[in-house]
Amino acid sequence: MDFTFSPEHQALRRLVREFAETEVAPLAAEIDRKHQVPHETLRKLGEIGLLGVCFPQEYGGMGAGETGYCILMEELGRICTSTATCVGAHIGIGAMAIHLDGNPDQKRKYLTPLARGEKIAAFGLTESNAGSDAANIRTRAVREGDSWILDGGKVFITNGGFADIVTVMAVTDPALGARGGVTAFIVETNWPGFKVAREEDKMGIRGTSTAELVFEELRVPHENVLGKVGEGFVTFMKSLDMGRLTLGAACLGGAQAALEAAIYWARTRKQFGVELAHKQSVQWAIANIATEIEALRSLVYRVAWMVDTGQTGQEFSQLAAMCKMYGSEVASRAIDLALQIHGGLGITRDYPIERAFRDARIAEIFEGTNEVQRIVIASNIFREYGVRIRP
Amino acid sequence: MDFALSEEQRMFRDMFRNFAAKEVAPRADEIDHAEMLPKEMLRKAVDQGFLGATIPEDYYGAALDNVSYVLLLENLSAACASLAVTIAAHVSQVAMSVLDFGTDTQKEEWLPAMAGGEAIGAFALSEPDAGSDMLALETRARYEGDEAVLDGVKTWVTNGELAGLFLVFARGPQGVDAYLVPRDTPGLTVGYREPTLGLRSATFNTVYLEGCRVPQSYRLGRPGEGAAVAQRAVDRMAVALGAVGLGLAESSVDVAAQYATERVQFGVPIGQKQAIQNYVANAHAETEALRYLVYRAAWLMDQGEDFSVDASLVKAFGARMARSVTNWMLQVLGGYGFMEDYPMARKYRDARVLGIIGGPTEIHAFRVAQAIFAAKDLQIAP
Numbered sequence: 120m121d122f123t124f125s126p127e128h129q130a131l132r133r134l135v136r137e138f139a140e141t142e143v144a145p146l147a148a149e150i151d152r153k154h155q156v157p158h159e160t161l162r163k164l165g166e167i168g169l170l171g172v173c174f175p176q177e178y179g180g181m182g183a184g185e186t187g188y189c190i191l192m193e194e195l196g197r198i199c200t201s202t203a204t205c206v207g208a209h210i211g212i213g214a215m216a217i218h219l220d221g222n223p224d225q226k227r228k229y230l231t232p233l234a235r236g237e238k239i240a241a242f243g244l245t246e247s248n249a250g251s252d253a254a255n256i257r258t259r260a261v262r263e264g265d266s267w268i269l270d271g272g273k274v275f276i277t278n279g280g281f282a283d284i285v286t287v288m289a290v291t292d293p294a295l296g297a298r299g300g301v302t303a304f305i306v307e308t309n310w311p312g313f314k315v316a317r318e319e320d321k322m323g324i325r326g327t328s329t330a331e332l333v334f335e336e337l338r339v340p341h342e343n344v345l346g347k348v349g350e351g352f353v354t355f356m357k358s359l360d361m362g363r364l365t366l367g368a369a370c371l372g373g374a375q376a377a378l379e380a381a382i383y384w385a386r387t388r389k390q391f392g393v394e395l396a397h398k399q400s401v402q403w404a405i406a407n408i409a410t411e412i413e414a415l416r417s418l419v420y421r422v423a424w425m426v427d428t429g430q431t432g433q434e435f436s437q438l439a440a441m442c443k444m445y446g447s448e449v450a451s452r453a454i455d456l457a458l459q460i461h462g463g464l465g466i467t468r469d470y471p472i473e474r475a476f477r478d479a480r481i482a483e484i485f486e487g488t489n490e491v492q493r494i495v496i497a498s499n500i501f502r503e504y505g506v507r508i509r510p
Numbered sequence: 511m512d513f514a515l516s517e518e519q520r521m522f523r524d525m526f527r528n529f530a531a532k533e534v535a536p537r538a539d540e541i542d543h544a545e546m547l548p549k550e551m552l553r554k555a556v557d558q559g560f561l562g563a564t565i566p567e568d569y570y571g572a573a574l575d576n577v578s579y580v581l582l583l584e585n586l587s588a589a590c591a592s593l594a595v596t597i598a599a600h601v602s603q604v605a606m607s608v609l610d611f612g613t614d615t616q617k618e619e620w621l622p623a624m625a626g627g628e629a630i631g632a633f634a635l636s637e638p639d640a641g642s643d644m645l646a647l648e649t650r651a652r653y654e655g656d657e658a659v660l661d662g663v664k665t666w667v668t669n670g671e672l673a674g675l676f677l678v679f680a681r682g683p684q685g686v687d688a689y690l691v692p693r694d695t696p697g698l699t700v701g702y703r704e705p706t707l708g709l710r711s712a713t714f715n716t717v718y719l720e721g722c723r724v725p726q727s728y729r730l731g732r733p734g735e736g737a738a739v740a741q742r743a744v745d746r747m748a749v750a751l752g753a754v755g756l757g758l759a760e761s762s763v764d765v766a767a768q769y770a771t772e773r774v775q776f777g778v779p780i781g782q783k784q785a786i787q788n789y790v791a792n793a794h795a796e797t798e799a800l801r802y803l804v805y806r807a808a809w810l811m812d813q814g815e816d817f818s819v820d821a822s823l824v825k826a827f828g829a830r831m832a833r834s835v836t837n838w839m840l841q842v843l844g845g846y847g848f849m850e851d852y853p854m855a856r857k858y859r860d861a862r863v864l865g866i867i868g869g870p871t872e873i874h875a876f877r878v879a880q881a882i883f884a885a886k887d888l889q890i891a892p
Contacts, residue, residue, distance in 0.1 A: 250775065274845075275845050392643075459872075463704070463867075
């Protein structure tokens with residue numbers, strides 16, 4: 120057992136923290152108000168290699184592994200949830216699918232510019248009738264010579280409004296359904312037939328683009344099939360597992376920031392002549408949440424270590440679901456507590472905790488609702504005992 | 511025991527529900543985005559008599575009993591919590607303070623104007639360094655002959671943007687005084703409006719008092735009686751905010767349950783899933799528990815009984831339940847719950863604010879504990 124970070128990972132954390140504090144923190148309120156993470160921020164993140172943090176060096180990545188990626192997400196999550204979400208959708212699910220299942224040509228052509236931040240990725244799975252029930256997608260891809268023709272659409276696609284590359288899931292054989300009948304495609308958004316239909320007006324992570332995409336006779340060359348025809352669901356589920364782990368890491372950062380804010384205001388705000396820190400209900404609440412955050416930290420980095428040491432079997436999928444589910448709930452609890460300790464300041468848009476409160480709520484919903492995570496965890500547990508459960 | 515509403519109360523409830531559904535609900539999202547109640551909506555509320563809800567007929571009020579009044583707030587809140595809070599502050603904090611503590615002249619001067627919506631009431635108690643702690647008030651009232659001169663800064667003044675009449679609390683020579691200060695009084699300036707997380711169309715402002723002179727006859731109650739005026743107002747508002755929380759909770763259950771019958775995943779409406787059933791069942795239980803605490807507190811008020819501890823119970827429990835119910839019901843809507851063009855996100859933001867305004871949950875929980883321990887001869891300090 121060794122619970123220390125390597126010198127390289129410690130250096131990476133210093134690099135990300137400095138970037139987040141100097142380049143992102145001053146803009147965080149404006150990112151929320153103006154509904155945009157500046158392209159400049161993404162460009163700079165790319166320039167210093169962070170958008171390829173976990174990808175191999177031969178494809179323009181930093182090669183810092185999943186642990187490095189979790190460090191990036193934790194540190195960004197600590198400062199600005201919109202920026203973390205945008206980066207997470209880009210690296211963690213969009214580009215990740217290409218990293219996991221792309222062939223060398225696809226990686227050279229697509230992963231390299233994505234890792235360098237020259238292009239931005241999105242992940243196109245969810246449809247209006249296929250949310251938790253992802254296997255229920257209707258977007259259709261029909262083979263036509265050397266191409267596939269895509270028709271349909273996607274909703275709630277993070278980065279969808281401005282991404283250059285979208286990995287899209289489409290039905291290639293309706294008779295086979297999710298197992299064998301669904302294929303992943305790499306789509307360039309400047310191709311004819313690709314349309315951004317609308318941008319959502321969200322309660323939080325307002326700096327991110329959440330778009331509805333429409334495909335009308337969108338022609339995709341066969342060489343852009345990601346993985347094997349019919350095995351798209353497997354590719355996407357593997358990407359989602361990675362995304363769930365790193366979303367847990369972003370939540371860890373958000374929870375940590377909330378705890379720090381709660382401690383600051385508990386030391387600063389006085390009621391009835393004493394600082395709130397002297398009130399037992401505040402002490403208890405801080406003790407509880409600090410414990411949960413430590414448990415979350417251990418979980419997240421243990422699972423990252425599993426990925427970095429090649430342990431990505433069935434148990435990984437279950438643990439990644441735990442990272443996402445527990446992380447999002449710990450972050451929500453930490454932020455709720457911190458808001459309460461702020462008093463009136465906590466419910467005004469003048470303080471970052473108000474934004475954190477709006478931002479945090481989506482983590483219990485997207486990338487698989489926490490209900491779906493519980494289904495994943497429970498089915499893994501019961502499978503060990505020979506019980507197959509259905510969602 | 512009798513848990514039935516009277517025929518009159520039922521009639522009022524249906525009327526409030528219809529008004530909320532027809533006049534308010536269709537515009538609630540737009541109102542939230544605009545962060546301001548439209549003037550014509552307030553006008554309609556005035557025409558219905560809502561601004562004079564519990565003001566007696568002698569003063570041209572609607573003379574509602576308190577149970578009917580919480581039914582009003584509950585039903586308005588189900589459509590638009592900002593409107594309900596605006597009316598609650600006007601009626602519960604200001605108009606009822608005038609009725610309970612005012613002289614005949616004060617009542618005749620202000621209550622008809624408040625019932626008619628010509629003067630909206632605003633409640634100016636909190637200060638930058640004094641929220642729940644009345645002993646820490648720094649606003650001063652200096653007596654000069656027949657006048658009192660007010661100096662200080664008030665924060666989180668509910669209805670600050672709209673008000674014609676401010677109920678201001680200040681430390682005078684004999685303790686805390688309460689003053690009725692018309693908006694146009696020289697020395698009173700309405701300042702910064704808080705950009706709030708929720709209740710975005712209710713207004714909360716900073717109010718500056720700089721050498722603000724009012725006749726002594728504008729004082730509400732005797733010198734030093736201001737703390738009692740404030741406490742009564744806080745108690746009344748606590749019940750009112752419980753009703754606002756109730757409206758948010760019950761309308762959220764309604765929205766989520768409807769969605770769960772329509773949203774199909776894994777081949778069935780999600781209402782068929784046990785997790786969703788549990789969310790809805792628990793939320794409904796919490797809502798009904800809150801309902802009867804709110805109605806009971808209002809009934810105690812109508813009986814003329816002391817309702818101060820019950821008010822705190824309602825406020826602490828109500829804010830917690832509204833938070834918990836809106837949170838779970840938002841989860842039922844999944845991604846749609848997070849979108850501002852559906853009502854759940856607004857209800858969730860509105861509900862969270864209830865844990866802070868009108869005294870945070872902790873202070874109300876303290877007052878409940880204080881009463882429990884006092885019955886066992888243990889005095890506790892906040």
